[in-house]
Amino acid sequence: RGRRMPDSNARVVAATAVALGAAACVLASRWARCVLRRRASVELLYFNISGLGEPIRLALTLAGQPFVDRRVSFDEFQQLKPTLRFGQVPCLVVDGVELFQSAAILRYVGQAFDPSGTLYPRRDLALASKVDALMDQVADMLVGRKVYKYKSRFGFPDALFTPELTQTVERTWRDETLPRHLGFFIRCLAESPTGWLAGTRAPTVADLLLACVLRTDVANAAPLPQSLLAFVDAVYSLPAVKAFKQAEEAAR
C-alpha cells in the first residue's frame, strides 16, 4: 500500500502517453495529407472543354490544392498521345507520376489533397463504395451517348452511321435511356438528408462528377428537371467553385 501513489502516478503517465500516442497516430494521416499537399507539384492535362476534366478541376479547387490547369488543343493531344500510358486524357501528373481515368483521378484527389476528408469518405468503406458506385452509374448513363459520338473508338464503324441512324440512336438514348438513369439520381437526391448524392454533409467527388455531366452532356441533349437544375446550381454556387469559374471566364 506504501507504493500506491507512485503506481497510480505511473498509471496516469502511461494512460496519458497511450492517449497521446493514439492521438498522434490518428492525426498522422491528416498531417501526411497536408505535407503531401503543400509539396506536391500537380498538373492536369486536358482539353479546353468541360468534359471529364471539369470535375477534377473542381475537386482540386475545393481541396484548395494549387495545380497547373494545362489545356491542350486537339492537335497538341495527337502529339502527346503516344507518350501517354493509355493514350488518354484527363491525365493528372503528381510529382512526375501520371494518373489516368477520371474516376480514379477524382478518388486520388479526394484522398491525397482534401484535408477535410469530405470529397472522398475513405474512412467509411461502405460510404466510399457508394460514392464509387454513383460515379460508375454516371459513366453508365453516358455509354450510349459516348458510343454514338465516338463510334469508331468503341468498335462502331463511322461509315455505318448514316445521319438517319445517328438520329434514331440519339433519340432513343435521350427519350428512353437517359430518363431511366436520371430517375436513379433524382431518387438518390430526394432520399438524401443533405441534398448531396451520398447523404454526406458536403459534396463528394460523385456530386462533382454528376453536376458537371448534367450541366454539359445531359443539358445539351434534353432539358433538366427542376430538382437536377437545383443540384447543379448547388455545386456551382459553392464559393470556391464560383471563384474558379470566374477566374476561368476572366482568362478567356
Added chain:
Amino acid sequence: RGRRMPDSNARVVAATAVALGAAACVLASRWARCVLRRRASVELLYFNISGLGEPIRLALTLAGQPFVDRRVSFDEFQQLKPTLRFGQVPCLVVDGVELFQSAAILRYVGQAFDPSGTLYPRRDLALASKVDALMDQVADMLVGRKVYKYKSRFGFPDALFTPELTQTVERTWRDETLPRHLGFFIRCLAESPTGWLAGTRAPTVADLLLACVLRTDVANAAPLPQSLLAFVDAVYSLPAVKAFKQAEEAAR
C-alpha cells in the same frame, strides 16, 4: 538529482506507452478488418454465369471471407429488379447494406475483408489509383461489345441492328478496338516486375477483373495471345481460386 531515477522511470514508462499506443493504433485498422470479417454476413447476388460476378467471387475467396454465393435465374432477377437500388446485379449485401457496381464492390471487398491488404493497396494512394484506372480500362475495353450485346439498355434500338449490322459491329470491335486495348494490358504485364498488372507482389482486384474478362468475354470473341493466356492461368492457378472452381464444378 535525488529524483532522477523516478523521473527516468517515468520517462521509460511514457516512451513505452507512446510506442504501445502508436502500435495499437497502427494495428487497429487491421484488427477492425478482422473483426468485420468474422462478424459480417455477406451475400453475393448474381446470375449463374461468370460475367461481372466472377471477379467478386474470386476476391472474396482470396480474402478468405465466407459468403453466400446466391445465383439467381433471369426470371428471379426480373422479380428482384424493382427492389434493387439501381436495378442491377452484381449486388453484394454486407450485414444488410447493399453495395452496387462491380468495381465499387471489388474495391470494398479488398479493403474490408482482405487482412493481407494486397487485393487493394489502399495505403499507397498512387498505386490504388493505378488499380482503379486499370479496372476502368477493362470496362472501356468492353464498352463496344456491351453495347452491341445489350443494345436497348444503352439507347440502341433493337430493331436497328440487322444481323448484318451486328456482324459488322462485332467484327470491327474484335479486329480494331480489342487489339488496341489488349495491347495496353500486354505492355503493363511486360513492364511489371512481378507479372501482376500494377507490379504488386500478389494479384490485386484489377488482376482478378482482367483475368475473368479475358477468360470469358474476350476469349469467346478472339483467341488470346500467349502472354495473356499465361496471365489468366496464373490467376486460375492460385490455390484458393483452384479450390473454389473445383467446388463450383462439383456443385453443378
